[in-house]
Amino acid sequence: MKVSIVTPIYNEAKSLPQLFNELTDVLTKQGSSYEIIAVDDASKDESFEVAKAHAQTDSHIKAIRLLVNSGQTAALQAGIDAATGDVIILIDSDLENDPHDIPALITKICEGYDVVSGWRKDRWKGGMVSFLKRKLPSITANKIITSITKVALHDVGCTLKAYKKEVIKPVELYGEMHRFIPFFAKLQGAKITEIPVNYRERKFGESKYGISRTFRVLLDLMLVKFLDRYFTRPMHFFGRIGFYALALSAISFAWAIIRKLGGESFIQTPLPVIGSMFLILAVMLLCMGVLAEILMRTYFAAKHERAYKVKDSVNL
Numbered sequence: 001m002k003v004s005i006v007t008p009i010y011n012e013a014k015s016l017p018q019l020f021n022e023l024t025d026v027l028t029k030q031g032s033s034y035e036i037i038a039v040d041d042a043s044k045d046e047s048f049e050v051a052k053a054h055a056q057t058d059s060h061i062k063a064i065r066l067l068v069n070s071g072q073t074a075a076l077q078a079g080i081d082a083a084t085g086d087v088i089i090l091i092d093s094d095l096e097n098d099p100h101d102i103p104a105l106i107t108k109i110c111e112g113y114d115v116v117s118g119w120r121k122d123r124w125k126g127g128m129v130s131f132l133k134r135k136l137p138s139i140t141a142n143k144i145i146t147s148i149t150k151v152a153l154h155d156v157g158c159t160l161k162a163y164k165k166e167v168i169k170p171v172e173l174y175g176e177m178h179r180f181i182p183f184f185a186k187l188q189g190a191k192i193t194e195i196p197v198n199y200r201e202r203k204f205g206e207s208k209y210g211i212s213r214t215f216r217v218l219l220d221l222m223l224v225k226f227l228d229r230y231f232t233r234p235m236h237f238f239g240r241i242g243f244y245a246l247a248l249s250a251i252s253f254a255w256a257i258i259r260k261l262g263g264e265s266f267i268q269t270p271l272p273v274i275g276s277m278f279l280i281l282a283v284m285l286l287c288m289g290v291l292a293e294i295l296m297r298t299y300f301a302a303k304h305e306r307a308y309k310v311k312d313s314v315n316l
Contacts, residue, residue, distance in 0.1 A: 039065075097199075117155070
């Protein structure tokens with residue numbers, strides 16, 4: 001079994017020497033063939049130079065530098081595309097993930113799981129203030145995400161995860177969808193589990209995460225929900241809302257006519273305008289549904305894919 005370690009980097013020059021040393025030590029003791037793919041997301045510091053220097057002295061290390069800053073998801077996608085291992089493990093470069101947890105992830109993969117996710121069980125420590133400001137929002141976010149994606153993980157945001165190549169290679173990442181890789185793997189029938197992993201405080205630099213990311217996660221979550229239920233039947237999504245709008249339009253017009261029969265002029269009530277707006281919305285949504293269906297058919301035809309995947313067969 002060959003193991004590929006993919007680590008995205010952005011302004012982590014001071015962390016990289018320790019990261020490479022720990023990864024090399026752990027993977028050498030593991031005894032597996034391995035490679036470490038460091039993807040620099042156009043850092044402003046000397047991160048790529050540090051990665052390049054280590055790659056020149058150790059053939060197990062591969063360094064990639066993106067032309068422009070493209071985000072963590074793009075950096076992970078570049079590393080996954082370059083990976084040649086049977087197992088691909090993602091890990092942050094800021095030393096918060098502990099490389100010494102990697103053997104436990106590999107063990108679970110060998111037990112038959114397709115995805116093994118890290119759970120930073122002891123991440124949030126401290127008193128009530130820490131609980132309210134950090135732990136409670138994190139627990140709430142994970143509950144919402146798992147309830148929508150139906151992937152039962154305590155720590156969706158933990159980068160430290162191991163994947164079999166056949167479940168992660170087909171996944172095409174974009175935007176900031178990296179945190180939902182287990183969900184996309186689930187769509188391919190992946191068997192997923194979770195194990196507690198060590199969490200270490202950041203030693204160098206500062207966190208790249210801010211409150212603005214919360215809103216982006218919520219938007220991505222809406223997309224994930226759509227992909228989960230309506231990816232192959234978008235007309236059911238747009239058509240359902242369109243029929244609701246059409247019903248509201250009919251109610252508005254009917255109410256306006258009833259009031260007209262009671263002696264009230266159409267210009268004395270906004271109901272005709274409201275009915276017209278809902279009617280236009282209904283037509284637009286139904287047209288969007290038709291267009292989405294056409295795009296869906298084009299997608300499957302262009303990629304020569306089917307809307308199903310066969311797990312096993314006999315005498316076929």
